[in-house]
Amino acid sequence: MLSYRHAFHAGNHADVLKHLLLVELIGYLKQKDKPFWYVDTHAGAGLYALDTPVALKTAEFRDGIGRLWEQPDLPASVQAYVEQVRQVNRAGRLLRYPGSPQLALQLLRPSDRLHLFDLHSTDSRQLQKQYADERRVRVLATDGFAGLKGLLPPQPRRALVLVDPSYEDRGDYRQVVDAVGDALRRFATGVYMVWYPLLARREAQRLPEALAALREHDWLQVELRVKAPAADGIGMEGSGLFVFNAPWTLPDTLQEALPTLVRLLGQDATASYRLQHTIA
Numbered sequence: 001m002l003s004y005r006h007a008f009h010a011g012n013h014a015d016v017l018k019h020l021l022l023v024e025l026i027g028y029l030k031q032k033d034k035p036f037w038y039v040d041t042h043a044g045a046g047l048y049a050l051d052t053p054v055a056l057k058t059a060e061f062r063d064g065i066g067r068l069w070e071q072p073d074l075p076a077s078v079q080a081y082v083e084q085v086r087q088v089n090r091a092g093r094l095l096r097y098p099g100s101p102q103l104a105l106q107l108l109r110p111s112d113r114l115h116l117f118d119l120h121s122t123d124s125r126q127l128q129k130q131y132a133d134e135r136r137v138r139v140l141a142t143d144g145f146a147g148l149k150g151l152l153p154p155q156p157r158r159a160l161v162l163v164d165p166s167y168e169d170r171g172d173y174r175q176v177v178d179a180v181g182d183a184l185r186r187f188a189t190g191v192y193m194v195w196y197p198l199l200a201r202r203e204a205q206r207l208p209e210a211l212a213a214l215r216e217h218d219w220l221q222v223e224l225r226v227k228a229p230a231a232d233g234i235g236m237e238g239s240g241l242f243v244f245n246a247p248w249t250l251p252d253t254l255q256e257a258l259p260t261l262v263r264l265l266g267q268d269a270t271a272s273y274r275l276q277h278t279i280a
Contacts, residue, residue, distance in 0.1 A: 010048035011061030011097040014239035020081040028247040035111035036158035041144025043116035046101040117144030145179045153187040164195040173203040192244040200233035220246040220277035227267040
């Protein structure tokens, strides 16, 4: 399905968790001089205006990045993420939100490369226009699950892959497991981030277990729940990420950041987090 538009959700609590991890993982990979690739299988539009009718229709950013924007004394990892959002809001007002491609571009070095996939014609055109003069960026208007196969193993033998579908199509859950399993076979040492929603849907609840079964060790799972499930079972109460080959420092970083995210982003008394890993 191609009806999903991330502009309605840009900067929400799920983006906060996902992009905080993205900033941390890119920082980790940059500790070595050798270049790496950033691959985004469902890139979206790259940069989102928060003062448009589309964004203001749901205004989800107000309960996400909006709650962190003026907060003092944030944990270092949360502050580092907020500072990257400030890079596209020079006047100090929260008017734009950088999606995963934009955050990666801001953080990557001249020797690193970005490979961005998106099937949605509007979003892929926006990406191509936005990054037309950026030689580090390659935009492909095609299926990211299939496109990932053609990129692995990467030429520099180092890569960070974000797998972030909308899950609007129930088939996405199976495709995520198949795509990540295939990627780990093709390129076992890559760093893989898989985002997923916390929903009443059975497929969503089974996805983390299916991902954990792909590898016995070197994975991390983090979830941020901001509210109780709705009585009708509709809507997202939080989100999670599965990371393969995460740095050994990431659990401690998240252990410091997550209580603050629960406190600031929680929408009711059930707000909580979950963190488990097999990192030695």
